[in-house]
Amino acid sequence: MRKGERTRRAILSTAAALASQEGLEPLSIGRLAEATGMSKSGLFAHFGSKEELQVATVDHAASMFVDEVIAPAREAPRGLARVWALCDHMVDYSERQVFPGGCFFAATSAEFNHRPGPVRDEIQKMIRSWLSYLEHAVEQAQAAGELDPSVPAREVAFQLDAFAQAGNAQYQLFRDPGVFDEARRAIRERLESLRLRPAA
Amino acid sequence: MRKGERTRRAILSTAAALASQEGLEPLSIGRLAEATGMSKSGLFAHFGSKEELQVATVDHAASMFVDEVIAPAREAPRGLARVWALCDHMVDYSERQVFPGGCFFAATSAEFNHRPGPVRDEIQKMIRSWLSYLEHAVEQAQAAGELDPSVPAREVAFQLDAFAQAGNAQYQLFRDPGVFDEARRAIRERLESLRLRPAA
DNA sequence: CCGAGAATAGAACGATCGTACGTTTTTGTC
DNA sequence: GACAAAAACGTACGATCGTTCTATTCTCGG
Numbered sequence: 424m425r426k427g428e429r430t431r432r433a434i435l436s437t438a439a440a441l442a443s444q445e446g447l448e449p450l451s452i453g454r455l456a457e458a459t460g461m462s463k464s465g466l467f468a469h470f471g472s473k474e475e476l477q478v479a480t481v482d483h484a485a486s487m488f489v490d491e492v493i494a495p496a497r498e499a500p501r502g503l504a505r506v507w508a509l510c511d512h513m514v515d516y517s518e519r520q521v522f523p524g525g526c527f528f529a530a531t532s533a534e535f536n537h538r539p540g541p542v543r544d545e546i547q548k549m550i551r552s553w554l555s556y557l558e559h560a561v562e563q564a565q566a567a568g569e570l571d572p573s574v575p576a577r578e579v580a581f582q583l584d585a586f587a588q589a590g591n592a593q594y595q596l597f598r599d600p601g602v603f604d605e606a607r608r609a610i611r612e613r614l615e616s617l618r619l620r621p622a623a
Numbered sequence: 624m625r626k627g628e629r630t631r632r633a634i635l636s637t638a639a640a641l642a643s644q645e646g647l648e649p650l651s652i653g654r655l656a657e658a659t660g661m662s663k664s665g666l667f668a669h670f671g672s673k674e675e676l677q678v679a680t681v682d683h684a685a686s687m688f689v690d691e692v693i694a695p696a697r698e699a700p701r702g703l704a705r706v707w708a709l710c711d712h713m714v715d716y717s718e719r720q721v722f723p724g725g726c727f728f729a730a731t732s733a734e735f736n737h738r739p740g741p742v743r744d745e746i747q748k749m750i751r752s753w754l755s756y757l758e759h760a761v762e763q764a765q766a767a768g769e770l771d772p773s774v775p776a777r778e779v780a781f782q783l784d785a786f787a788q789a790g791n792a793q794y795q796l797f798r799d800p801g802v803f804d805e806a807r808r809a810i811r812e813r814l815e816s817l818r819l820r821p822a823a
Numbered sequence: 824c825c826g827a828g829a830a831t832a833g834a835a836c837g838a839t840c841g842t843a844c845g846t847t848t849t850t851g852t853c
Numbered sequence: 854g855a856c857a858a859a860a861a862c863g864t865a866c867g868a869t870c871g872t873t874c875t876a877t878t879c880t881c882g883g
Contacts, residue, residue, distance in 0.1 A: 426850065427860060444737040448649060451840065464843090465861035473841060530733050536795040537644040537724055547796060581789060581802070582809050588792065589785030595736040596747060602781070609782050616816065626880065627830060651870065664873085665831040673871060830879065839870070849860065 431469050434459055435483040438476065443484075443524030446534045447477045447542065474542060481545040484527040488549070491516045493556065503569040503614065506560045510583050510610045517591040518603045525595045528553075529588060554580055571617045579617065586610045631669050634659055635683035638676065643684075643724030646734045647677045647742065674742060681745040684727040688749070691716045693756065703769040703814065706760045710783050710810045717791040718803045725795045728753075729788060754780055771817045779817065786810045 437459050441450050452473060456466040470476040492512045499508035517525050524530045528550055535543040558580035565572040570579070590606025593599070637659050641650050652673060656666040670676040692712045699708035717725050724730045728750055735743040758780035765772040770779070790806025793799070 425859085430860080446646075446734060452842090453839075462862045463841095464863070467842075468860070468862095524737055530736075532792070532796060533730050533733055534646060536730075550796060578805060578808065581793075581805050582786065585785040585789030585809070586782065589781060589788060592732070592788065593781075596732060596750060605778060605781050608778065609785070625829085630830080653869075653871090662832045663871090664833070667872075668831070825881105825883090827882095828880085830877100832877070833875090834873105835875105836873075837871100840868080841866105843866080844864090845862105846864100847860105847862070850858080852857090853855090 427469070430461075431479075432483075434461075434466060434469060435480055438480040439484040439487065439527055440523050442480055443522035443527045443530045445524075447480065447531050448534060452476070474540065477542045478545050481531070481542060481549065484522070485545075485549045487521065488516070488527070488553070491521050493553075496560075501560075501563045502567040503564040503618070506557070506564050506570075506583070507611070507614060509557055509560055510587055511607065513587045514590055514603055514606050514610070517587070517594065518600070526588075526591045529591050530595075554584060557584060568619055570614070571619055574617060579613075582613055583610050586613070627669070630661075631679075632683075634661075634666060634669060635680055638680040639684040639687065639727055640723050642680055643722035643727045643730045645724075647680065647731050648734060652676070674740065677742045678745050681731070681742060681749065684722070685745075685749045687721065688716070688727070688753075691721050693753075696760075701760075701763045702767040703764040703818070706757070706764050706770075706783070707811075707814060709757055709760055710787055711807065713787045714790055714803055714806050714810070717787070717794065718800070726788075726791045729791050730795075754784060757784060768819055770814070771819055774817060779813075782813055783810055786813070 434455070438450065438455055441455065441458060452467055453463050456463045459466065470479060492509065496505055496508040496512050499505040522530075528546060532546050532550060535546055558576045561570065561576040561579045561583075564570040565576060586606045586609040590602045593602040593605075634655070638650065638655055641655065641658060652667055653663050656663045659666065670679060692709065696705055696708040696712050699705040722730075728746060732746050732750060735746055758776045761770065761776040761779045761783075764770040765776060786806045786809040790802045793802040
């Protein structure tokens with residue numbers, strides 16, 4: 424791999440970590456340069472503009488999310504087990520502080536909600552795909568006869584995601600690690616309530 | 624009322640509205656002055672510093688939240704009815720866009736999570752008191768024999784708040800008004816599942 | 824209706840922001 | 854090891870930030 428590419432990734436990794444704490448916009452190029460031990464202009468040369476740096480940072484964070492949450496859950500068998508794996512890995516990813524500010528997308532999505540442009544689009548796309556994937560997993564569990572199919576998969580995904588997000592948000596606010604278990608319990612009990620006994 | 628006090632409130636009202644969209648920090652004093660039709664220094668004189676302006680803005684938003692959500696729910700009788708009223712008014716408050724950027728606290732809490740100081744403290748205090756009040760209402764409903772007391776009130780409050788927050792967040796992201804009904808349905812069905820039939 | 828005090832405005836400050844440009848250092852290839 | 858390309862650096866720019874100071878305008882009780 425070219426040196427430039429290695430440097431670029433190191434920059435994006437640092438940028439994603441810092442942005443999860445302070446946000447994408449307040450993270451200035453000067454401070455990011457300082458954090459990576461580079462000069463402002465040397466860092467800037469890797470991206471044509473701050474906006475491009477932000478888009479690249481979101482992409483980098485998205486691929487980390489896939490590595491940490493989606494990919495491991497794909498190893499669980501289709502159906503209820505995978506739904507649970509997705510949610511559990513999601514909570515874990517918040518709890519383990521893969522990003523020091525908790526979930527990168529929870530931290531940055533509010534920031535760009537009212538700021539049209541490629542950065543907002545990228546964040547939207549990522550979150551939408553997460554919700555779609557979760558919903559799809561629920562549908563598979565319903566098709567397998569493991570979850571009650573009379574409750575729309577979209578509703579189930581909405582609720583499971585809500586629990587995971589609330590766990591992340593409340594931990595970032597109050598620093599009480601107990602909220603992660605609260606989130607997991609809510610998810611588990613909601614899934615339990617929708618579970619169908621195999622028709623043997 | 625003094626002229627200064629009137630001006631101050633108008634400033635804070637504008638500030639809270641703008642901050643719900645862009646955040647407290649990126650809202651600069653110059654732009655706030657422009658939005659209120661004042662000079663930068665004339666506006667600034669009402670507050671000793673930007674930080675004090677932010678704290679005052681949070682306080683103003685908190686009192687609006689009380690007016691819009693807490694106070695009307697207090698008119699419902701103690702018990703399940705009040706729990707439902709709290710949640711319903713919370714979703715309404717997001718949906719009616721009392722603040723143009725949705726819930727003020729959802730928009731600004733992430734911003735200050737990693738920024739110690741009086742602004743963060745004020746936001747924390749407000750959210751904590753909302754969650755406590757909701758939990759307390761659940762406890763009353765349990766004591767009245769309307770909700771299953773075997774599930775900790777804290778868990779119930781966590782889940783109800785999670786649904787309301789998720790509705791707000793997803794609307795701000797995707798602009799699909801349907802998420803508010805999704806949130807209300809999730810809340811209603813969760814309460815329904817915990818409901819006890821009166822022992823006649 | 825007048826005068827004291829409150830309220831607002833205007834101009835300027837140092838700092839920091841994103842960005843541009845030219846130079847220097849490093850890298851990888853023949 | 855020379856040399857072109859790539860990468861990093863140093864410096865400077867205009868703009869905007871929060872804040873300060875002084876001057877002007879407005880408010881309202883006597």
